[in-house]
Amino acid sequence: MFDFSGLIDLPLVWYVLILTAVLLYVVLDGFDLGLGILFPLAPTDQCRDRMMNSVAPFWDGNETWLVLGGGGLLAAFPLAYAILMPALYLPVILMLLGLIFRGVAFEFRFKAKRSRPIWDWSFHLGSLTAAFMQGMIVGALIQGVVVVERGFAGGPMDWASPFTLTTGVGLVFGYGLLGATWTVMKTEGETRAWARRSTVWLLGLAGVSLAAVTIAIPAINAQIGQMWGSRPGIYLLAAVPAVAALLLVMAWVDLRAGREARPFLLVIAFFVTGYLALGLTLWPWIVPYAVTFRQAAAAGSSQSLLLVGTLVLLPVILVYTGFCYYLFRGKASHAHAGAY
């Protein structure tokens, strides 16, 4: 049996890999969920067609990162998977139902005639639900999970609180911002003009949300408050809001200057900043504040086996994912076409 436990710090490598997969998911599915969140606000049906077409070739690949996050968690940290899924039962199920409603809309919407409004709403409400539940899940993780021995021991509604409501709304605004800047980049004409106006609002809303969550965290968790109040945590507390605010302002300036791609990239940088800050704050917990990533790690042989495949396949996946984005570069049309 091969086992690299003696050679490298497998749990650490996997912790970083899983967090990277989740980050890729947040950014990639974030913009297409954001599109769904903004969907009913678009001025015309033609705008909606364009928005939909701009992500149609990608949404399935984007969502696969979520499956990798879930499957990877089971493979590398089975204990964390086994505790978190029951703990987050209802929000996970609601998220999945949301993803169903929005996922099928891509195909159904263009097949429907009279029933098209149903799929417009299915796309919108599904995206909204999935984003909101993901935000609540993040909030529930920051709150912490009740664990006894190797299982979840809290109540079915532990995840619901004013704080998680805030993180849920915050992520909806954040994804909306990603979606709006993506639309600026991938469309033109009135769709782009509308997306520009929306971006300005969402830059403010996302900024306020991040601030609200940052202020609330020490209030709900004294441990983090203490960590942020002393070195080196205080540097994090000082740097992150400044960097985040700077990125949002730069995005706003770029938008005013008529740039199309940079606001999207800056918003991605904004997400990465927030995500890194959260990661450093929750370190080394994988089930906050009960199980560390080392305690949850799978057998060395299991982590080794999948690591071999990951090191070979992940670069390949990134290359052909990049190829697909390159292939479908440029502005989206409102016509449904392709192979058909």
Next chain:
Amino acid sequence: MADFLDFEMLARIQFAFTISFHILFPSFTIGLASWLAVLEWRWLKTGNPAFADVYRMWVKIFAVTFGMGVVSGVVMSFQFGTNWSVFSDRTGNIIGPLLGYEVLTAFFLEASFLGVMLFGWNRVSPRLHFAATIIVAAGTLISAFWILSANSWMQTPQGAEIGPDGLFYPTDWLAIIFSPSFPYRFVHMVVAAYLTTAFVVAGIGAFYLFRGRHAPQARVMLGMAMIMAIFVAPAQLLFGDLHGLNTFKHQPAKVAAMEGLWETRRGAPLKLFGWPDQEAETTRWSIEIPKLSSMILTHDLDGEVRGLKEWPRDELPPVALVFWTFRIMVGLGMLMILTGLMALVLYWRKRLFDTRLFQLWCMALTPAGFVAVLAGWFVTEVGRQPWIVQGLMRTADALSPVNAGAIGVSLAAFVVTYLFIFGAGTFYILHLIAKGPETEEETYGDHGLKTPVVLGAASAPKGGGYV
């Protein structure tokens, strides 16, 4: 205790519901993807536009079905944790990497190249487009490989040991991936998926011929489907038999339930029909063929077959369900073989495409594959109960610490959602079928379909709602 049992049942019903719905889509798309690759190859090779017309019609159906397969499949990747968290904890070392490999080797491949397949028609060369179709088809098979490997390990576990902490630890990965039932299950399932697709395609082709529509394209559909019925349906009987022999060796209680056999005996008869009575431990009103069961399972008229009474009562599956779903599966398989024989005779008489009775027969068998696949999975999954890992871990010990209310709510939500969503999907597929293939001219001329999906908007003609 009663509450706990109800809770286990609820969790099982919820899982059975989501996974049964899910398996319908891969059963269809595995076959469809491979068939589309063959169609595109024939088209590139022969230049016969009928192949392209058929491809373009079925790729739309593929897209809708695949979309539904993706969304119902994402659900499955979380259900192991939401419903069976203790199972996930204890077997994560084994099952986890197999599922991880499925995501890395198959899901990304399918998802990325599906985009090229559906929307890349005018962006890449025909050669690259063909490659994308082949890659998607390969992806579906790789995905089947890993998930069936994981399932097979649960049926016939090996290559692992249970540690003092109660967790399973891998000792031999090759033994885990290629557990004894895996090669049989993989072949049996992939062939089942191919036949499912073939009979859907045959039914639709027959429908067009019956209505006198799209004759050139319909002949391609029915003709290619009948090649599968003639050659592959009988082969499936052989694969199924080998799979059954493997089950007889490793999970004899399951086979005893399939046979409805309670007493261990030599020269066991094959029960064609009957009613297994679990309470009385007997199969009532059975119609039997003497010694045939022994013959099939041991290749000896007087071979010994172990009966269900050999096992403690709490180690038996619900016998009637296994017994009957097995007969449904085998019965449908026989009808498929019969269809192949009929096609062969009609082909010799040069009447394959204009025998109305045969067209009606094929139309009636359109859903046969789906029903057979579901029935087969019921046999193998219900038949291994009460074990979640055969002989080592009970399903009852695998449950999540979730309250029954939450499971009940989620079950209701899944039922409502799936019926609505997949009902709508079926409706749109039927709509595509009713519309039929569009010929080359229509496709390109009327709808501006040389227009790629992503381009300068100014050059795009109005055509948004056409598909």
